[in-house]
Amino acid sequence: MKKTAHIISHSHWDREWYLPFEQHRYYFIKLMNNLIEQFKKEGNAFQSFHLDGQTVLLEDYFAVHPENREIIKQLIEEKKLYIGPWYVLQDAFLTSSEANVRNLLIGMNDTKAYGHVSKIGYFPDTFGIYGQAPQLLKQAGIDTAAFGRGVKPTGFNNTVSDTPNFESPFSEMIWKSPDGSSVLGILFANWYSNGNEIPVDEEEAKVFWDKKLEDAEKYASTNQLLFMNGCDHQPLQKTIPEAIETATKLFPDYTFKHSSFDEYTEALKGSLPEKLQVIEGELRNQRTDGWSTLVNTASSRIYLKQWNNHCQTLLEKIAEPLAAMNYLANGTYPREYIRFMWKSLMKNHPHDSICGCSVDEVHREMVTRFETVAQMGEVFVEEKAAELGQTIDTSKTPAGGIPLIVMNTTGWNKQEVVTQTVDLDKVYFSQMHFEEIPGYLQEKEMSGYKLVDDEGKAVEFQLESPTIEFGYDLPDDQFRQPFFAKKANLSFYTEDIPSFGYKTFYLVPNAHPADQPQALSPEKTMEMENEYVHVLFHEDGTYDLTVKATAKTFHRLGIYEDTGDIGNEYMFKEAKGHAAITTKGVPAEFAFLEKNALRTVLEFQHTLSIPVSADGRLEIERNKLIWHKEREAGRSSEMTKLTLRTIVTLEKGMKGPAFKLFIDNQATDHRLRVLFPTELQTDTHKADSIFEIVTRPNIPEKEWENPSFCHHQSRFASLADDKMGLTVATDGLQEYEIVPEDGTIAVTVLRSTAELGDWGYFPTPEAQCQGMQTAEWQVLPHENDVIFSKAYIDAYQYKVPLMVIQTSAHEGTLPGTHQFVNWEPTGLVWTSMKVAEERDDVIMRWFNPAGTKENLKAGINDDYQSYKSTILEEKITESTNQYEVKDYEIITLGFQPTRQERER
DSSP: OOEEEEEEEBOBOOSSSSSOHHHHHHHHHHHHHHHHHHHHSTTOOSOOEEOTTBTHHHHHHHTTOGGGHHHHHHHHHTTSEEOOSBSSOBOSSSSOHHHHHHHHHHHHHHHHTTTOOOOSEEESSOSSBOTTHHHHHHHTTOOEEEESSSSTTBOGGGOBOOOTTOSOSSSEEEEEOTTSOEEEEEEOTTOTTTTOSOOOSHHHHHHHHHHHHHHHHHHOSSSEEEEEEOOBTOOOOTTHHHHHHHHHHHOTTEEEEEOOHHHHHHHHHTSOOSOOOEEESOBSOTTSOSSSOOGGGGGTTHHHHHHHHHHHIIIIIIIHHHHHHHHHHHSOOOHHHHHHHHHHHHTTOBTTTTTOOSOHHHHHHHHHHHHHHHHHHHHHHHHHHHHHHHTBOOTTOOTTOEEEEEEEOSSSOEEEEEEEEEEEEEEETTTSOTTTHHHHHHHSOOOEEEEEETTSOBOOEEEOOOEEEEEEEOOSSSSOEEEEEEEEEEEEEEEEEOTTEEEEEEEEEESSOOOOOOOOOOOSSOEEEOSSEEEEEOTTSOEEEEETTTTEEEEEEOEEEEEEBOSOSSOOOBOTTOOOEEOTTOOOEEEEEEESSSEEEEEEEEEEEEESSBOTHHHHHHHTTOOGGGOOOOBOSOEEEEEEEEEEEEETTOSSOEEEEEEEEOOOSEEEEEEEEOOOOOSEEEEEETTEEEEEESSOOTTOOOSOOEEEOSSEEEEEOSSEEEEEEESSOOEEEEETTTTEEEEEEEEEOOBOOSSSOOBOGGGGOOEEEEEEEEEEEEESOTTTTTHHHHHHHTTOOOEEEEOOOOOOSBOSEEESOEEOOOSOEEEEEEEOSSSSOEEEEEEOOSSSOEEEOEEOOTTEEEEEEOTTOOBOSOOOSOEEEOTTOEEEEEEEEOHHHHHO
16 A cells, blocks of 8 residues: 655744744744745645644734734635644743643634644643643543654754663553553654755655655554654745655655645554554653653742742632632632733743743843743632632621731631731821821720631630831822821631631730730740641751651751753753752851740751852863763862751641741852652652552662653652651642652752853853742651642642631622532642633532542532533543542533522
8 A cells, every 4th residue: 555645744842942032933923924925826735734733823823913813714614724722832830730721722712713733732842741741631631642752762962772671662652541541643754844944856866755755654553654754943945845856756655745634643543454563551651761752841930930820829829719619609700810920921931932942032021021920820810819808708806996807718728827917907198188197007006806706716816016118009089199198017827717618806905905926935945836746957957857756857958969061951961070058067147036836936057068050161162062971171279168048937727947048149050959868768759740649669660871860740749658758738839859768859949051052052041040049848658649638739739828818798699608619628639720712611620649449529508519521621421420530530511500699
């Protein structure tokens, strides 16, 4: 049978990378205009073009050429221009579970306006792919994925590496998720440029096709051969029709076809062999030498990952659930604004953006985008919380009291110490001349206070000395209202704030104020404890962490380690001939900042002497484009100071201490990690990934040569034996390594490098991250592993705070304490609560982290009926009282309002 060469024209379009966004957009506009002209030519010999799987490119184009929208729409409807399914080609591991869903949901919804979507899970250059991708794709109605990395035989720089240990001997395979979902996987075994710049000249075409056909046939399992006519930012090859004529003439035993993924995959599925290799779970280049996995993009420009974690948490764990709760109370949901916030954030999610592996101009612009998203999210949350507060009945507030509503937007009950700035008194400029107000408030005698909950029960609290500050209101029906207020920070411990709910407290004037927690006299020993753990610090800042319930102790945690880094933004390479410099045995300076019954805060500081940079050889190697693996540079003999200031907080109710590190980084070309030597001897460990708490080996495959064996994490990494475990939850610290000899979890907190590191020499001095940098994490000891002990709940709740709003005394339709959604706390992990994109249904999502079935019961009230949904919010089953959740399944429930509720 004749073999068919499917030639798919495309251009892999990184919106920003070695050029900033607007410069890349300039060339993209040229590409799109050339495409329009090409399709206008008579004869239709140029059949189709694949627009890189991301719909954001249309927004980029229409911002300059809105007049061409109908032309583009017609090309898509006629299946000449193929778009979707994603909104952006985001990095898979460095964006959250929900961000990966929203990327697909928004991309698929965008395509509806244009008439056709390319239903292929397109990951052309993704730096590894999470193991649950097949399950997500299948739920979206996509049964085929195409990817360029993660599985041998693809090697560094898009070359083929011959070895008998391929994960798949073919470029076609079955890719299976932990839950059993599978898709057809298509590996760009010769990269997504294997059909680039096809010659028209017969002599050149003969040489070209002799080589390209041989390379494709080497891995093809069928007679359908794939040739990707394009590459990164590739201009349009207008001569494809002529090139195909030449190829047809030279190779009559082949059919050459200007094709699309739709046509190619249809032909491919009809000719697949009965049995293909099955690959399971994550695609992370496990069977390579380990030098080109690009995993260290997880630690490039860590400040970007911190910004992203803040913004993702703000949108998916606070803003959306709060808006859904407000919808259930008030009946409105601003889905367009929420979608706008998500789109704004996802413009920072492409793999060359969030990975921190672009030129400095790109990442400066990213920070501005993050700041914009944070501004939008913060005002949105403030407004929606205030709206919800107005529906809550606080009419029983004692005379002169201040109602405080504590809101929990997560899927688990919470108990923690909250701190809120409270207006104890307020005078508007309309009430008194503004120059007189500060003095009036200062001299006005302040009463004592007590704090009670909604049932009148006294609550332990701490109220700091007040200050006089300017503020203003922005009423819906008036001009802005300026004021001065007497403000004070109020801290108190909240117990059992219901998931998806709230509880009301009252700060009440009292002639006999309740006793507040008194500051405790610092002891000579540097230690802290609460009801769960005891922490004893040693002179060098390491600490012993003891679980009170079991008396089990982890010893000497928290060593800082600095090594030279002569790699680049993509990959770490340790400097040659220099041992790591650590804080082990280096005395630290300690001071208690706060110590009372609610919280203990301890500060300690190290000063390390480290090399100021790499030695002079590194610059020579960079200029010569020497690959990082082959570099021989060491560290400079000139030294500088690295100041590390650590603040440790242990509050009532916390399962383990939280840390914030301030790094005054005056050095370059180095990496800083914090080490947790658990002394646990295990073969595997667990880490938070996309809709999965994944199990990974501590020791790499035999093909691995790189001394470094780093991994991605989303929120935490965890090591455990059958008795005890330690989990390190982080805030935007997404790279870790397990040192198997002593069971050390090593978390990267800073990496400094100075070049992009791909196809040329692109200096990136701002990637050195000099100046003040920060890093935050929490250490959680537990019994058994992170799943069995449910320590993951605390790890996922880290950095997702309770909200406290101050409101007025008023009547309302909701009681003082309320839970909007009831669900039985099973072993599932909650990820999302929102309102559907196209209906008034509340949508909620969980995943099963374990290999055992779970039952899910969830309900809102009698006005809503539940059903099982896909991730695209399409109904699968009708209402039932209980849902069985398979091993590792991602489950989405919709809650549909009844007719009476819709008419309300």
